[in-house]
Amino acid sequence: xxxxxxxxxxxxxxxxxxxxxxxxxxxxxxxxxxxxxxxxxxxxxxxxxxxxxxxxxxxxxxxxxxxxxxxxxxxxxxxxxxxxxxxxxxxxxxxxxxxxxxxxxxxxxxxxxxxxxxxxxxxxxxxxxxxxxxxxxxxxxxxxxxxxxxxxxxxxxxxxxxxxxxxxxxxxxxxxxxxxxxxxxxxxxxxxxxxxxxxxxxxxxxxxxxxxxxxxxxxxx
Numbered sequence: 001x002x003x004x005x006x007x008x009x010x011x012x013x014x015x016x017x018x019x020x021x022x023x024x025x026x027x028x029x030x031x032x033x034x035x036x037x038x039x040x041x042x043x044x045x046x047x048x049x050x051x052x053x054x055x056x057x058x059x060x061x062x063x064x065x066x067x068x069x070x071x072x073x074x075x076x077x078x079x080x081x082x083x084x085x086x087x088x089x090x091x092x093x094x095x096x097x098x099x100x101x102x103x104x105x106x107x108x109x110x111x112x113x114x115x116x117x118x119x120x121x122x123x124x125x126x127x128x129x130x131x132x133x134x135x136x137x138x139x140x141x142x143x144x145x146x147x148x149x150x151x152x153x154x155x156x157x158x159x160x161x162x163x164x165x166x167x168x169x170x171x172x173x174x175x176x177x178x179x180x181x182x183x184x185x186x187x188x189x190x191x192x193x194x195x196x197x198x199x200x201x202x203x204x205x206x207x208x209x210x211x212x213x214x215x216x217x218x219x220x221x
């Protein structure tokens with residue numbers, strides 16, 4: 001008859017340790033019921049984009065390029081969203097484009113009466129223009145090229161910019177005409193006043209001569 005394997009009593013703390021190890025190995029966590037408070041409390045911060053006082057006229061996805069004069073080549077400026085924004089008070093329209101992930105500004109300039117959009121050679125989804133841009137924190141003359149995902153989007157962008165530019169040119173033309181008219185009116189008034197002064201001077205001279213003749217006649221008598 002074979003001897004039986006002796007049975008050894010295991011301490012309770014050792015059994016608990018083994019059970020805890022088995023639970024950990026099975027991916028289970030012991031729920032202690034304790035609540036851990038966050039070390040740092042983060043408060044909500046209002047984020048401003050600078051676009052709060054502007055109405056969105058256009059909002060499209062595109063890829064922007066800038067012409068590097070020194071290297072004589074086009075360099076990618078970023079892929080993201082291009083917007084045309086009209087200020088609610090002064091009515092000025094600016095073009096703003098931000099990179100998709102970082103939201104970094106890669107174009108920021110006003111649409112002026114001199115802004116002219118041209119089709120990019122070899123692509124009907126792209127157009128080119130010059131602008132005084134402020135994206136890098138200082139005003140610089142830049143030449144941009146932008147590429148859209150479709151011909152329709154490119155045409156919509158190009159047509160809207162040209163419409164704004166032509167409207168500004170007409171407004172500036174009217175202001176120039178008004179300034180010219182005002183200048184002409186002032187010139188006419190100046191001429192009229194000068195003539196009036198000349199007439200008054202002649203009349204005064206005539207009166208003086210008459211008075212002198214009258215005194216001479218009285219003396220002769």
